[in-house]
Amino acid sequence: MSIFLDETTRVVVQGLSPTGQGLYHALRNRDYGTQVVAGTNPRRGGETIEGIPVFATVAEAVAETGATASFISVPPAAAAGAILEAAEAGVALVVCITEFVPAKDEARAFARLRRDFPGTRLLGPNCPGLISPGKANIGITAADIASPGPVGLVSRSGTVFYQAIYELTQKGVGQTTGVGIGGDPVPGTTFIDCLAAFQADDATRAVLMIGEIGGAEEERAAEFIASEMDKPVVAYIVGVTAPPGRKMGHAGAIVSGSKGTAAAKMAALEAAGAQVARNPSEAADLMAGVVAGLG
16 A cells, blocks of 8 residues: 555646746656546647646636646745635645745645645645655656555655665665655655654554754654554654754754754654664665565
């Protein structure tokens, strides 16, 4: 099995045009086997781009093609509106890779989703997307680094997300689903959302969690692991050497005083029973040992 995404998922690409990264990644996703059934572009409704029918609105795309997921690749100023348009059309999964979305726009869109569209899951913004190896891929992850297997993967860091998938695959450890939740201050999907889904997924037998400095989501995840999970968890926290008060990569990856430090997060996860690695390669080694012990 997998979480959030499988071979039955039907994807509409918001912001599809004859040029640009939306089309580039849509074609890569389609080549992997993902059902990319539609695109949207208010100026190109009625056209077909690389075999993908384009509609003026998401509502039209859903009505005509039965799309159940959206892949958003639009400029930052348009991202919040695109997210809400997908939700209003009844799309169950919205994946927004757009970077530099204003935090106030993220907060307003997420609050509106929680209030008015509880059936819509948002992944991102500013995330690499998700991949269920051998089934489907939405986003910018290189599909050839992934392989099917028993490990669920969730990460705030996009770069380390790719590295972790690659290193697991190199060690013969496949994945059920890899989810890059993104590192912005207001993510649509949290560690706990993914951990709960992996815990409920019979095919997922262990979980690799990759966190970052800043915020308290990793500590909340540690509480969930301790109280709700019986599957083994390996964790790694990016930013061990980051200086206080300096943003490191993501908008949410900033340490303020003694809060949000890698050391505090690592201690919380270890206390929850997770095995905590000191670098991405060690995380893959630890997970390979966990999987070998599962039988």
